[in-house]
Amino acid sequence: MAKATVNKIISFSSVDGPGNRTAVFLQGCGFDCRYCHNPETIHACIHCGECVKYCKPGALTLVEENVRAADQRTGRKRVHYDITKCVFCDECFRHCPHGASARTRELTAEQVMREVRRNKPFIRGITVSGGECTLWRDFLLELLSLAKAEGLGTLLDSNGSYAFSEDPELMAVTDGVMLDVKAWSREEHLRVTGQDNACVLRNLEWLAAAGKLTEVRTVVVPELFDCRQTVREVSALLAGLGCLDARYKIIRYRPMGVREEYKSLTPPTEEFLQKLVGVAVGYGLSDVVVV
Amino acid sequence: MLRRELRSGKTIPAERFARRYMENGFKNRFLMNELKYEVRVMKRILTPEIIEEKRKEIYETIVDPTSSHEQKVTYLARHAENFMTVLDEPEELDELMRCDIDTRCICNLFEGDAPYRPRYICIDFPKFLREGSEFLQLGPAKDFAEALTNLMIMYHNIPSITNYPVFIGDLDELLGPYIEDLDDETVKKALRLWLTMVDRTILDSFCHSDIGPKASRFGYLLMEVESELENAVPNLTMRVSKDTPDDFILAGVKCALHSAKPSFANDEMFRSELGDDYCIASCYNGLLKGGGSYTLSRLILSNIAKKAEGIEDFKTNVLPHVCDVMARYMDERIRFLVEESGWFTNSFLAREGFVRRDKFTAMFGLVGLAECVNLLLEKEGCTERFGHSDRANQLGVEIMDIIDHFNKNHYNPYCEATDHHFLLHAQVGIESDHDCSPGTRIPIGEEPDELVDHLNCIKLFHKYFPSGTGDIFPVDLTVHKNPQYVLDIIRGSLGIDIRYLSFYASDSDVIRVTGYLVKRSEMEKLDAGQNVRQNTTGLGLGAAKNCKILDRRIR
Structure with missing residues (x-):
């Protein structure tokens, strides 16, 4: 069974898709968005041990790495995480010099499913998010297949860097994708995320046409990119494909969780956000919300 | 036997009177009134010290600046009642x-x-609207306006421990038939006025109305008006069964995010225990209509x-x-x-x-x-x-x-x-x-981190x-955009025999204290030394100070 690095599992989430869902956050992301609210999910831990110094309850410890062959030791150290001791004070990743989090667990799909099962009477499905969940494609396929077999809905929350159209096997067990669309122009997208957006836009079109687009999200940071252009182009594209009931979630940038060097970005005004809503509604979108 | 005792003209012990009453009370009411029974003697002795203490309490009630006139009358009646020692109490009490x-x-x-009156009285309102009342000199209610007026009159004549009605009816079932020929706006206008009158004249939020489990046009209109008004009175319960449509529950959730009501009751559970004639009264009390x-x-x-x-x-x-x-x-x-x-x-x-x-x-x-x-x-x-x-x-x-x-x-x-x-x-x-x-x-402040663990505990x-x-959950504001979140929790909970759940938005003015509703704004007035309309505002303020009700974990 494939394992993934799981950053956290939220048993009841009201913000990761329709209804009550268990949200599974996987570690690692190919984008490096300046306004990222969870920058600790971007990189993988390199086990330098810096965070251990700041872990007061002793949930993080530096242990000697065990290699597979019996009794062979490399002498290398690993950061070990004990979730039962963790008080979620976030001190570890606040002090991480690599933009990573050691507060993660390596879990198989079945192990994750075991945690999902406790919530089953109260949830309508699961949402796998990140980081970027599609970096763990094989794990994802197993987890979503297990969830589907137990009658749960399955959603992915993605930055759009994975070509969904080329993976019918994964799409068969995915009810829908909640897609982040950031800057519309390639140049701005590069500046905001460090990556090209051609794949994101292809995904937007393909998912909408395939009836797999549950939600589009745009985090509004006016001084970073032309937000109005994004909202306009996304709305026009959805309207053109007759995909009017996908939710468009317009997200207000807030400095919470954002890295120090980007914290100075200005949050948008309510007036500006309402203008964006007006644009989307003007194209006939029926479910536009601001959060 | 009754007639023989009557002819004898003798006084009989109270216990025997009660037995006669049980045998004949309803059919021979007038004869029963002729029967004499002995008056109980005083059981406990009130010492001069106790009497002096009670007089002090009465004086405090009279001069209390934070009690309204109606509240003082209620408290004074209670003081008077407490001078009595007619109960044959257990010695260890x-x-x-x-x-x-x-x-x-x-x-x-x-x-x-x-x-001198039962604590909770839940009258048969359908009978009242159907037949009227001789005592109240009212005939059957023939249209919506008459139904609303007759109910209001009846409410004023129902005592209970609070001196106000604790149950005011299954509003959808009672009033639904009267609105068939009326358009939505007419119904909503009348309801707005009527509910405002209920809130301003029933001065105690231990007053409950019920709707469901069937969806109804009246139910939808009621919730629309309730979410506009944001009143603390009356309290409202939606009975939910497997057959209650999601859409009706969602209308309830949206209303609750504005006005902290309705709460959601497990219809199947109550019905299996109390039968079809149950109602939810006062805070969340399952009783018989x-x-x-x-x-x-x-x-x-x-x-x-x-x-x-x-x-x-x-x-x-x-x-x-x-x-x-x-x-x-x-x-x-x-x-x-x-x-x-x-x-x-x-x-x-x-x-x-x-x-x-x-x-x-x-x-x-x-x-x-x-x-x-x-x-x-x-x-x-x-x-x-x-x-x-x-x-x-x-x-x-x-x-x-x-x-x-x-x-x-x-x-x-x-x-x-x-x-x-x-x-x-x-x-x-x-x-x-x-x-x-x-x-x-x-206890508030000790709720489990995860709501799922909280729910799994209360189901026991x-x-x-x-x-x-019942249990109460303030929910995060973002739920306004996703009321289905609450719907899923309700469905899941009722499926595992959780009986009764309440939700309110964490920023709401109307909040649920422990079972009843109060307005934060009214508590603030009372805290500043002004008297306020509803008895329960004082209870809410006390609970905010002593029981930390404003510090519940937000879900």
């Missing part, structure tokens, strides 16, 4: 009830010492635990003893009410058949299970806490089983409606409670309480 608040094991919730509850006393489990040496002593000696004293006290209150007070003979509600004595029961209440469990475990050197450990929760279940078993073996002659037993009730607490959580709730306890229990 005084040391368990009339004692210091930190050692009090039984509490009668300010019911007076000479009960056309009946109600004679009385409610409560065990203060947290204090009862203090008296025990350990878990075993608590289970085998201390708890059964207090249960026994409280049950005998309740028996005596019921006896006085039924046999002596004359309410069931003289009130027009009984005379005209809007209530029937044999549809009344009584509520055997309790509070502080969490603190009781924690204290007992501490006495055994264990630091595990209620709501957080299987051992603690299991002890809670064992204690509930003992109380349930006691109640099922206690016989009361006047509780025919519920097989001659009382109904257990998880009481919501009063403002003077401290270190004592409502019913079986997990809801099944014990046909006459009411």
Whole structure:
């Protein structure tokens, strides 16, 4: 069974898709968005041990790495995480010099499913998010297949860097994708995320046409990119494909969780956000919300 | 026999009178009025010191700047009632009830010492609208305006412990038939005015209306108006069954995010225990329509635990003893009410058949299970806490089983409606409670991090309480954009025999205190020394200060 690095599992989430869902956050992301609210999910831990110094309850410890062959030791150290001791004070990743989090667990799909099962009477499905969940494609396929077999809905929350159209096997067990669309122009997208957006836009079109687009999200940071252009182009594209009931979630940038060097970005005004809503509604979108 | 006793002209003992009443009361009411029975003698002696103390309390009520006129009248009536010593109480009662608040094991919730009306009265409103009332000089209600007016008149004539009606009807079933030919705007305008009148004249939020489990046009319109008005009165419950459409529940959730109501009741569960004729009254009390509850006393489990040496002593000696004293006290209150007070003979509600004595029961209440469990475990050197450990929760279940078993073996002659037993009730607490959580709730501030763990704990306890229990969850604002989140939690909870749930938005002005609703803005006025309209605002303010109700974990 494939394992993934799981950053956290939220048993009841009201913000990761329709209804009550268990949200599974996987570690690692190919984008490096300046306004990222969870920058600790971007990189993988390199086990330098810096965070251990700041872990007061002793949930993080530096242990000697065990290699597979019996009794062979490399002498290398690993950061070990004990979730039962963790008080979620976030001190570890606040002090991480690599933009990573050691507060993660390596879990198989079945192990994750075991945690999902406790919530089953109260949830309508699961949402796998990140980081970027599609970096763990094989794990994802197993987890979503297990969830589907137990009658749960399955959603992915993605930055759009994975070509969904080329993976019918994964799409068969995915009810829908909640897609982040950031800057519309390639140049701005590069500046905001460090990556090209051609794949994101292809995904937007393909998912909408395939009836797999549950939600589009745009985090509004006016001084970073032309937000109005994004909202306009996304709305026009959805309207053109007759995909009017996908939710468009317009997200207000807030400095919470954002890295120090980007914290100075200005949050948008309510007036500006309402203008964006007006644009989307003007194209006939029926479910536009601001959060 | 009745006629012979009448002819003799002799006075008969009250007990025999009650028996005659049971045999003949309803059909020979006028003959019964001729029968003489002996007046009870005073049971307890009030010393001059006690009388002086009571006079002081009366004076304090008269000059209290934070009480409105109506509130003073209610309190003064209670003071007067408490000069009476007509109840033949169990000898052990005084040391368990009339004692210091930190050692009090039984509490009668300010019911007076000479009960002259049942605590909760839930009248048969459909009969009233259908037939009118001779006493109120009203005929059948023929249209919507008449129905609303007649109900309002009736509300003013229903006593209860609060002197206001605690149940004002299944509004959808009662009023739905009258709106068939009216358009939405007309209905909403009339409802807006009517509900405002209810809020401004029923000055106590222990006043409950019900809708569901069927969706109805009236139900939708009611919730639309309620979310606009954001009033604390009346409280509202939506009964939810498997057949209740999602859309109707969602309308309820959206309304609750504005006005903290409706709450959601497990229809299948209540129906299986109380039958089809049940209603939700006062806070969240399951009772019979056309009946109600004679009385409610409560065990203060947290204090009862203090008296025990350990878990075993608590289970085998201390708890059964207090249960026994409280049950005998309740028996005596019921006896006085039924046999002596004359309410069931003289009130027009009984005379005209809007209530029937044999549809009344009584509520055997309790509070502080969490603190009781924690204290007992501490006495055994264990630091595990209620709501957080299987051992603690299991002890809670064992204690509930003992109380349930006691109640099922206690016989009361006047509780025919519920097989001659009382109904257990998880009481919501009063403002003077401290270190004592409502019913079986997990203390505020100690709620499990995950809502799923919270729900899995409460499901262990809801099944014990046909006459009411419930848990309250303030929810994060983002839920306004995703009311289906709450819908999923409701569906999941009712599926695992959770009985009753309430939600409100964490920023709402109307909030649920422990079972009843108050407005934050009104509490602030009262806190600043002004008097306010509703009795319950004062209770809410006390609860905010003593019971941390503003600090619940937001979900």
